Amino acid sequence: MRIRAVLFDVDGVLLDSAAAHRQVWGTWSRLHGLDEDQVWELTFGRRPQDTVRDAAPHLDPLQEQAVLDSLLHELGLSCPPIVGADGLLRRIPADGWALVTSGDRSSVHRRFASAGLPLPTVQVYADDVAAGKPAADCYLLASRLISADPRECMVVEDSPAGVAAGSAAGCTVIGVTTTHKAAQLAHADVCVANLHVAAEELARLGFVLLGSDGRN
Structure with a gap:
């Protein structure tokens, strides 16, 4: 067709957006004591809430998505x-x-x-x-x-x-x-x-x- x-x-x-997202996910990972590289590999092409579920199943995905959005905004990354x-x-x-x-x-x-x-x-x-x-x-x-x-x-x-x-x-x-x-x-x-x-x-x-x- x-x-x-x-x-x-x-x-x-x-x-x-790779550099900006790497910084946001790195900051978020450190806040929760998670391995930055392992979390980063889970992010590509996926919804933030799905990454959170896999990286930190003990956390609330939607609440953490709000945290990630705030970090992107607060850091002023382009x-x-x-x-x-x-x-x-x-x-x-x-x-x-x-x-x-x-x-x-x-x-x-x-x-x-x-x-x-x-x-x-x-x-x-x-x-x-x-x-x-x-x-x-x-x-x-x-x-x-x-x-x-x-x-x-x-x-x-x-x-x-x-x-x-x-x-x-x-x-x-x-x-x-x-x-x-x-x-x-x-x-x-x-x-x-x-x-x-x-x-x-x-x-x-x-x-x-x-x-x-x-x-x-």
């Missing part, structure tokens, strides 16, 4: 756009893309505004689904909201959990090697080094991108 919609993860795909993100998003028709993230709506909106990135009509967040990545729920919901068959959707992900979610939903998956090596994203249909190459893959698969001026 021809690709009709592009479903983007946020962290590591559109926002360069999450600049990934190179090529703004140019690619502005070349996709407004009804042709969606956000599918394990983050929450308010922090994503705040960070997108700071980064100067546009927001699509369809946005799927952690609390919108019963099961987070690597479950398929988020991508199945996004494809339904954007009125496309999952087989007509291209998922752009940077984490093994995200790639697994997109594949489980039946979407074509591009793995971007911003946070993981290609070998770690082996279940993606194709791996690319950056969003410029991702745009080339979209065009190759029949997705019509607008010109750099936002016109056909």
Whole structure:
């Protein structure tokens, strides 16, 4: 099938947030006497509450998510756009893309505004689904909201959990090697080094991108 919609993860795909999140999770880990490296490995592509459940099952996941959100805000950490993100998003028709993230709506909106990135009509967040990545729920919901068959959707992900979610939903998956090596994203249909190459893959698969001026 021809690709009709592009479903983007946020962290590591559109926002360069690894350094900020590493600092937040490191601070949180030290507060609870947890191993920072072990906790960090549990975070990629997953909802914060799911990471908390695995890292510290004795803590309340939702309460700790609020702590993590406060830390991100208090530390004033920036999450600049990934190179090529703004140019690619502005070349996709407004009804042709969606956000599918394990983050929450308010922090994503705040960070997108700071980064100067546009927001699509369809946005799927952690609390919108019963099961987070690597479950398929988020991508199945996004494809339904954007009125496309999952087989007509291209998922752009940077984490093994995200790639697994997109594949489980039946979407074509591009793995971007911003946070993981290609070998770690082996279940993606194709791996690319950056969003410029991702745009080339979209065009190759029949997705019509607008010109750099936002016109056909």
